[in-house]
Amino acid sequence: MTAPWIGAQLRQLLSQRGHAWLLHGPSGLGQYALGLGLAQAWLCDQPTADGACGRCESCHQVEVRAHTDLAVLMPETVMLELGWPLSEKAQADIDDKKRKPSKEIRVDAMRDALEFAQRTSGRGRGKVMLVYPAERMNQVTANALLKTLEEPPGDMRFVLATEAAHQLLPTIRSRCQGHTLTWPTAAEAQAWLQEQGVPAPAAEGLLRAAGGRPEDALRLHQAGLDAQAWARWPKALARGDGSALADWSPARIVESLQKLCHDLQAVQAGAEPRFFAAADLPPVADPAALGAWWRDLGATSRTVEHPFNAGLLLEDLVTRARTALNSRLQTR
Numbered sequence: 001m002t003a004p005w006i007g008a009q010l011r012q013l014l015s016q017r018g019h020a021w022l023l024h025g026p027s028g029l030g031q032y033a034l035g036l037g038l039a040q041a042w043l044c045d046q047p048t049a050d051g052a053c054g055r056c057e058s059c060h061q062v063e064v065r066a067h068t069d070l071a072v073l074m075p076e077t078v079m080l081e082l083g084w085p086l087s088e089k090a091q092a093d094i095d096d097k098k099r100k101p102s103k104e105i106r107v108d109a110m111r112d113a114l115e116f117a118q119r120t121s122g123r124g125r126g127k128v129m130l131v132y133p134a135e136r137m138n139q140v141t142a143n144a145l146l147k148t149l150e151e152p153p154g155d156m157r158f159v160l161a162t163e164a165a166h167q168l169l170p171t172i173r174s175r176c177q178g179h180t181l182t183w184p185t186a187a188e189a190q191a192w193l194q195e196q197g198v199p200a201p202a203a204e205g206l207l208r209a210a211g212g213r214p215e216d217a218l219r220l221h222q223a224g225l226d227a228q229a230w231a232r233w234p235k236a237l238a239r240g241d242g243s244a245l246a247d248w249s250p251a252r253i254v255e256s257l258q259k260l261c262h263d264l265q266a267v268q269a270g271a272e273p274r275f276f277a278a279a280d281l282p283p284v285a286d287p288a289a290l291g292a293w294w295r296d297l298g299a300t301s302r303t304v305e306h307p308f309n310a311g312l313l314l315e316d317l318v319t320r321a322r323t324a325l326n327s328r329l330q331t332r
């Protein structure tokens with residue numbers, strides 16, 4: 001079931017000509033769903049103005065991830081997460097523990113994609129290459145893609161999706177038509193979350209925790225985040241109680257602290273908080289201390305994937321958070 005704000009954008013893109021689209025904007029708004037929807041519609045035997053029919057042989061092949069005329073170019077970690085099969089060689093290497101799944105789009109995968117570009121279309125409706133997230137290409141893969149974009153085989157179309165368009169080669173950007181993802185309304189996003197099985201009372205809080213990005217909110221729900229617990233932890237932390245954070249991964253803890261620090265700085269500047277209800281925030285602290293805490297969290301976030309000792313890290317993060325949150329008391 002396509003989310004309504006994705007469906008509207010799909011109709012808009014299909015009504016325009018274009019053989020290469022670059023979908024960009026914040027993650028969590030449905031870039032991948034829109035990119036795949038576009039690819040599926042282009043390949044569908046009986047497409048409508050709304051997109052693919054969902055019933056033909058071509059649509060079936062896309063759904064079972066085995067369409068001969070669709071190449072997806074993604075990091076292996078993303079392919080595994082989204083249920084796309086890896087190449088036989090890549091899968092064998094990972095099964096044999098020769099290496100871990102790659103977080104980048106690998107040169108080998110690009111090589112396969114270039115071979116795909118040279119083949120004739122199997123079903124006669126052209127071919128599509130979906131690249132997501134496009135910023136995960138290195139220089140070698142990006143240059144190879146650029147060549148294909150510059151001289152596309154006649155029946156080939158492209159969808160690139162990224163949350164970091166500024167990291168792409170300018171020459172890649174200029175070869176594509178750009179489309180900025182639009183935000184759903186809060187009502188649309190909450191209705192969609194409920195359709196995905198998120199209980200109504202939790203949907204609003206989870207959406208807030210995700211900064212209004214519905215896919216991120218769903219991921220938080222699937223990771224077991226409780227909306228009420230999310231609302232309660234900032235004030236508890238200001239009292240020095242970091243127990244709510246204890247079950248989270250180090251990366252999640254740092255990201256959540258960044259959200260709290262962001263909101264306190266926003267409130268200080270007279271803006272609305274984004275990730276918490278105003279009533280759930282502790283009193284605003286000393287701006288200088290918040291600024292220092294923000295920089296501190298930024299530095300920690302760059303190394304957090306390999307913490308020396310997760311328990312010590314949590315203790316340290318809670319101590320530093322408490323210091324920043326109570327800084328007003330100390331400076332008076």
Ligand SMILES: [Zn+2]
Pocket residue numbers: 044045046047052053054055056057058059
């Ligand atoms: Zn179809």
